[in-house]
Ligand SMILES: Nc1ncnc2c1ncn2[C@@H]1O[C@H](COP(=O)(O)OP(=O)(O)OP(=O)(O)O)[C@@H](O)[C@H]1O
């Protein structure tokens with residue numbers, strides 16, 4: 686008897702702050718790949734942002750919860766917040782497999798910019814044995830991903846998939862700059878997130 690596996694998307698990010706680009710991308714991947722759910726995972730200590738000042742994780746976590754709560758397929762996990770050290774995806778996926786069991790396939794969702802860096806990720810070959818990667822198109826990142834897929838050979842061709850998603854020219858960097866300069870962030874973050882940023886005085 687064949688067992689139908691469940692499919693879970695993992696949307697990891699710094700989410701400083703979470704924005705519509707993250708949400709639209711995750712929803713597009715969920716629909717295209719028939720995912721049962723997408724778990725948003727704010728990184729406590731993002732490995733590639735060690736040289737940057739990042740907003741305390743609790744604010745980023747709360748904004749992620751607010752942004753996702755109207756979508757019944759979206760969930761948020763604090764799995765990386767309770768773990769000290771750098772937030773390596775291989776540790777997160779290993780723990781999720783322990784929690785959900787082998788009857789689940791995991792799909793890490795990233796933008797085409799983030800996937801370019803994949804060869805430098807911690808224990809990346811082990812990680813590619815554990816999950817798939819879906820690289821979503823992102824404005825300003827015109828790469829075809831051929832380089833990164835070729836880099837990993839057969840493992841890359843089996844595990845790294847590209848998906849054309851709605852292209853929204855939105856970044857957390859731009860949102861932080863806009864707040865700092867007193868410009869509107871309406872409609873580029875959910876209303877609840879906008880209210881939270883202003884109430885807490887983030888990014889001033
Ligand atoms: N507009 C977007 N379209 C598609 N993917 C995106 C978009 N913004 C972010 N992503 C992807 O979401 C994941 C988490 O991104 P992150 O939280 O670092 O946001 P960011 O906007 O890239 O932040 P920053 O500007 O601070 O670097 C990454 O895989 C990134 O490529």
Ligand SMILES: O=C(O)c1ccc[n+]([C@@H]2O[C@H](COP(=O)([O-])O)[C@@H](O)[C@H]2O)c1
Nearest residue numbers: 697698699728731732733773774806807
């Ligand atoms: O595991 C790694 O080595 C690794 C290196 C860089 C980024 N990541 C993860 O990729 C996701 C997006 O990262 P970032 O820096 O673009 O917000 C986030 O979940 C990070 O923890 C993971």
